[in-house]
Amino acid sequence: MVLARDVSVLIKLRQKELSTKPWEAQKRQALRDEMALVSPLTSPGEFEEREYVGEENGFSEETRNPSSGCRVVGAFVTFAEERGRFACDTAVTLSVAVEKETQKGLLERLPSLTREPSGAGLAVKDDIQNFASASGDTTFRLKITPATSPSDLIWANFGFDPKTGWVRSVVVNLVMLCFLLLQVSISQSPHSASLNAHTRLTLSC
Amino acid sequence: MVPFGSNRGDRASGAPANAFNTDVASEVTVSSQGAAHSDGRKHVAVDFARLDTINDPNDENHQFAAPDHAVANEYRHGRRPKEMTTPDPGSRFGSRFISDSEMATKYGDGLSFWFIILKWYGAFFGGLTLLFVYFFVSTSIANDENGTSTAELSTFARASLGAFLYQAHERSRGGTIGNDDKSEALALVSIDAVATLLVLAMTMYLYTKKERHKRENDAKTVDLTDYTSHVTGLPDDVTKVRVVFPKSRRPYSHIRLTLSFIYLRTKLKITFKGSARSTPWSWRATFRF
Numbered sequence: 001m002v003l004a005r006d007v008s009v010l011i012k013l014r015q016k017e018l019s020t021k022p023w024e025a026q027k028r029q030a031l032r033d034e035m036a037l038v039s040p041l042t043s044p045g046e047f048e049e050r051e052y053v054g055e056e057n058g059f060s061e062e063t064r065n066p067s068s069g070c071r072v073v074g075a076f077v078t079f080a081e082e083r084g085r086f087a088c089d090t091a092v093t094l095s096v097a098v099e100k101e102t103q104k105g106l107l108e109r110l111p112s113l114t115r116e117p118s119g120a121g122l123a124v125k126d127d128i129q130n131f132a133s134a135s136g137d138t139t140f141r142l143k144i145t146p147a148t149s150p151s152d153l154i155w156a157n158f159g160f161d162p163k164t165g166w167v168r169s170v171v172v173n174l175v176m177l178c179f180l181l182l183q184v185s186i187s188q189s190p191h192s193a194s195l196n197a198h199t200r201l202t203l204s205c
Numbered sequence: 206m207v208p209f210g211s212n213r214g215d216r217a218s219g220a221p222a223n224a225f226n227t228d229v230a231s232e233v234t235v236s237s238q239g240a241a242h243s244d245g246r247k248h249v250a251v252d253f254a255r256l257d258t259i260n261d262p263n264d265e266n267h268q269f270a271a272p273d274h275a276v277a278n279e280y281r282h283g284r285r286p287k288e289m290t291t292p293d294p295g296s297r298f299g300s301r302f303i304s305d306s307e308m309a310t311k312y313g314d315g316l317s318f319w320f321i322i323l324k325w326y327g328a329f330f331g332g333l334t335l336l337f338v339y340f341f342v343s344t345s346i347a348n349d350e351n352g353t354s355t356a357e358l359s360t361f362a363r364a365s366l367g368a369f370l371y372q373a374h375e376r377s378r379g380g381t382i383g384n385d386d387k388s389e390a391l392a393l394v395s396i397d398a399v400a401t402l403l404v405l406a407m408t409m410y411l412y413t414k415k416e417r418h419k420r421e422n423d424a425k426t427v428d429l430t431d432y433t434s435h436v437t438g439l440p441d442d443v444t445k446v447r448v449v450f451p452k453s454r455r456p457y458s459h460i461r462l463t464l465s466f467i468y469l470r471t472k473l474k475i476t477f478k479g480s481a482r483s484t485p486w487s488w489r490a491t492f493r494f
Contacts, residue, residue, distance in 0.1 A: 001445055043447055071441035078433045085432050127274035140438055162437075 001077050005070040006159035008064075011036050038070065073158045076147055091128040092144045098127075284309055284427045309422040318418050322411060329407055333400055340396050343389060347372035369393060 017031040079085045131140040159167075309317035347368045348354075362368060373390065376382050423431075 003443070003445060008293075072443050073437065073441075074438055075436040075439055075443075076433055077436055078429065080432075082427070082431050085434060088434050140440055141437055142438040145435050145437075147430050147435040149428070182446050198435060 001075055002074065003072050004074040004155070004158050006073050007070055008156065008159035010035060010070065011156055013038065088128070088144065089146070095129045099129075130155050217246075279425075283310070284425060286313075286426050287426050305418075306422065306425055309418075310426055314419050314422050317422070318415055321414075321418065325407075325411060326415075333403065337396060338402065340393055343393055344368040351375055366393065366397070 013014065013031055013035045017035070019029055020028045020031070077088075129142045129144065131142050132138070133140065303316050305321060308320070341364060344364055344366075348363050351368070351372050353363060353368065353371065369390065373382065373386065376386065
């Protein structure tokens with residue numbers, strides 16, 4: 001399993017470091033110290049090793065850099081066999097189907113589902129899309145999809161929240177529409193018409 | 206990626222037939238009576254005797270056949286994406302007669318589809334050229350009537366609507382525009398509009414063809430994405446240990462439990478009837494991704 005982290009802070013610090021002048025050694029060192037503070041890794045590979053060593057020592061997992069600013073935004077889970085991936089997809093499909101049925105209010109028609117012990121409602125037991133927090137008081141709703149090829153991923157974009165993607169899309173499209181209207185208004189202006197007349201005159205001469 | 210079980214008994218892969226025919230399991234979900242359901246839907250009657258091939262000794266799918274390792278290796282080799290930088294003497298890479306699927310295996314979907322697009326665009330723009338024959342003839346006549354040569358109008362302008370508009374402009378000054386001129390202008394503009402619509406339709410068609418081509422290549426090859434799922438929505442501070450390795454005295458996570466169950470079911474070939482329910486001992490199994 002590989003955790004995908006938001007490394008936008010690290011990228012910005014690295015860009016600042018690369019833009020420093022050769023004689024700004026002190027500023028460069030300060031940026032490197034800040035990167036080391038933010039980064040979850042103190043050296044390549046050490047983070048992975050410490051995690052699994054923690055498993056052998058009674059699951060003392062709190063080995064990551066607590067001050068790391070690189071939050072986890074996703075995970076890539078690779079199964080040992082292809083059928084494991086299919087079984088995971090099947091569980092996700094069941095979970096999504098139940099979710100949709102719940103929204104439609106048709107859940108009562110599915111006899112294979114069980115009622116929660118608390119009586120709060122109907123749900124599938126062992127729902128793969130539910131992830132309980134370490135304290136157990138919070139349940140996160142996961143989204144599990146087939147992974148794309150690693151070469152198709154833009155790791156720097158992992159920090160963007162997909163829930164607000166439509167806002168950026170609307171802003172970009174509005175800006176493009178403004179440019180389009182500006183171009184049309186310029187082409188229809190009287191000055192533009194005189195230019196066209198001049199061009200026609202030039203062609204006819 | 207092809208769902209497992211769909212190629213059971215595939216002689217091309219060298220694998221022997223599976224003893225359990227899941228097609229039977231998927232088909233027996235319909236009613237055996239052929240009666241109408243309470244909601245009005247008509248169920249299809251199923252011939253269980255025909256489907257019951259598990260216990261049929263004469264079914265060729267259940268005759269033991271030793272796997273052919275040579276065929277299996279060749280099958281596996283053909284499905285694995287090739288390294289572009291590694292020479293592959295057993296293949297036809299480098300040949301001008303390489304197929305699209307072979308090129309996709311070696312160079313990926315994008316490059317193979319590029320050559321498919323070239324073929325389609327070649328035929329498409331050849332057809333558009335034929336469609337524009339009337340247009341070009343009309344512009345040639347307009348240029349002849351106007352006396353416009355390349356010294357006065359560029360080559361592109363002489364073969365565009367500009368030449369015809371120029372002719373119309375000259376005629377309007379002489380007041381000689383008739384109904385034939387208007388019909389000809391409408392035909393030229395219509396050809397232009399039809400060509401624009403055809404380009405749009407062709408773009409949409411090639412997009413769907415590209416998606417289909419991508420799925421077909423995915424079914425023919427086996428790579429990392431066939432084994433990997435992407436999970437989002439995890440807590441910001443989650444660790445691998447917390448997800449993969451369970452802790453005693455801690456509330457279990459469903460993803461950890463389910464992944465453990467999937468792992469055990471595939472590794473130990475455990476088959477559960479009914480819904481997949483994790484057992485208390487399943488989450489104690491430790492494994493690494």
